[in-house]
Amino acid sequence: MGTALDLADVQGNILNSYGSGFGHCVHLLLHADTPQAARQCLRQVEGRVTRAVRWSRTHRPRTTLNVGITYSGFERLGLRRSLLDRFPEAFRQGPSKRAAALGDTGLSSPARWEEPLGAGRVHLLLTVCAQTTDDLSDARQRLREEVGAIDGLTVDAEQETHELQHRREHFGFADGFSQPEIEGVDRPSGHRPAFDSGVGVPLPRGRWRPIKLGEFLLGHPDEDGQVEHEPDPDLVRNGTYVVYRKLRQDVLRFEESLTAAADRTGLSRELVAAKIMGRWRDGTPLATEARRGDPGDLTEYAIEQPANDFRYLPDDRDGHTCPVGAHIRRANPRDALDFGGTLTDSGALTARHRIIRRGMPYEEPPGSGSDDRGLLFVCYQADIARQYETVQQDWCNDGDTFGLGDDPDYLFGRTGSSGKLAIPMPDGRPRFVEVPADLVVTRGTEYLFAPGMAALRKLAQEAFG
């Protein structure tokens, strides 16, 4: 059986985000030459890792710290072979070996990834989030000095990310909504109560329930009633798997593709953008606001908490409001997987494939307005293959689950493949928008494990060897 939730044992930012006040981050990707170097790093930082306990109004830290460990990091830490071999296959193999299935081909293939991503060199990931760039700079400097003082430990790469104004990402969409409602986890005040939130599991008769904690934290019951303990209960309890994925966005081509699609379909650019995403660019879901007379400039604000209490069935089965192939409908189908109406509890088929997203835009160099920009996508889940990879590989890169053949998500087209987005229209004549290639290119991925605090302490002390 699972154990009661002890927030003091869980790293921060997983169950609830640090919030938009912490809009500046840096990720340090570390390589350890020896087990001693890796352990010393953990010993150095483990007392400062931010926990999931709620902060008081008067006591918010200036910076936060999170730790992640790759599979090769666990090898370097000297975990015994019998444990290493029992990590899930996706984590053991790593994203490079699974790249083809994840659509990381052509320009996105691992051969083109930025070093050291995906090469097995990254052992530890230290992530600092800060309220100001000055605080970020100070915390980063301190960490660099601490790492530099440990013999055999190096910073192989650093990645800065910064929130854009109005919660945007670089294609201009307000982002970060619709994070899962988790059983037993209090929501920040200002969020709608669980039964009304629309971010849990849809139930019949319009109700919702939160998702089982074990979908995101190991050692707790998941949606299937299982409690995951492998490879060791003490190692994985209150930990979670992390997908760290650098995605470069071709903003110019995206805007050009919107113009071309608008010309071809006779629809406005903003409507085309909304049909692609499933939300207007200010974050309002199409499901709650299908039409806007004159959308105006949607870049100057973002809806604070968009209405998330919507579902796709029965009224929007065919995608007349939100296209079946729209991004948010693929990434979270809600109640839409019901086998043509034969399944009353259709939410069950989505509930085991949810992820918590904590990504943030990047720009290189930061603040330069350069073309080298995109999203550092970060997500948390208890099972990388069942959750993140199902969403990416089966739902976004392919359309078969939704009856769309091999049409990919508009944002994930690849050179050498083709596809389209069908936009049903009130006049009965659907519009079709061809999916461009390589609007989003993968620059590198790492799979990591974010341990609970007790496990982190034990790892620092050479346990599990």
Place this chain on the structure above:
Amino acid sequence: MNHTWLTAPLTVLTPVCPGEEDALADSLKQLPQGADSPFRRVAETHFARWVVLCGSPWRVPGVPRRSRPLRMQYLLFTSTANCPPEQHVEDLRTGLHGHADAVWGHCVGYPGHDRAAEFRRYLLHNRLPIDRWSPAYDATVQEVHHALALRHRHADLAVRTQTGDDLGLRDAFLTEFGRDGT
């Protein structure tokens, strides 16, 4: 759709000659795959598969210990085709040709592909009963291929003509499909 024969299963289980298990495994590994597969020459065949059974493949916790393992190795062949079993067996003989010998030649009693009547008798004798069969469709392989190609052409046409006028639409349709049979 197909008006002659529904999609039908064939399941054949043949015992492997003792001592030839490794040779059988090698033969199966060497069989050409994909576009070079000899099954491309077997008419009306949607899917085909060979599986080797040995030991106790059913053993899971809960199976009684008295349940004995198989004493020999067996070769299980399954296929799906739009023709009667007798015709399908003959198509296997003529389509697989020497490849049939390369695989089934390691099985007890196999007569060889060049002895038509004995080949047919052998496969039908070793046919397993099918107690329940669930096909998603009854179309032939040719109908499926034709439909898949047609779907692509329709998708392309729909994208190209989405904002044209009525005359342009009909003209474009006839240009693409006007010569198709109905």
Place this chain on the structure above:
Amino acid sequence: MITVLTALKPLDALRLRALFALTRRFPRLGGLGPLKSVYFTRWSVLTSLPYNGPPQVREQLGHGRLLWETVYSAPTEPYVEAFVHAVGSKVRRIWCRSYGFPGTGSVTALAGYIGSLAIPGAYSWSAYPEATVRTVLAALDVAREHRYLVQAAHTVSPEEFSVLYRGFLDRRKGDL
């Protein structure tokens, strides 16, 4: 493709044959109707094996075996999920007669059961490996309507054809 051979409990070979005979008569009882990821599925109840003379030895199958083979086009875990949620009762009726069957209450348990029993294929072939079941079904639906459209294009006015074509697109947009 998955091939599974399970050991049946006492008397269940007979019961299963009776169940299958009933579902042949009343297909809705046993079909995998809502699952759009299965091309073909077969079940065989085996109480003896064909005999070809020496050097083959006669096998004792005891209470019988259930052979199940399915050809499907979905990742395995979502496929098993669909089994559990969409056709769980039908699956249970068949498999509850096999030793070790964990029921359909847990996707993990059922996936583990199938995984532990699945016999690796030595050779597999598909006439259309690039097409999933849904794609084949969608294509066949398009093909069915196609003939009428071609006829109409030759015979009706452009305006009438436009109406017919739009209807086709609206019905079949998800199939394209």
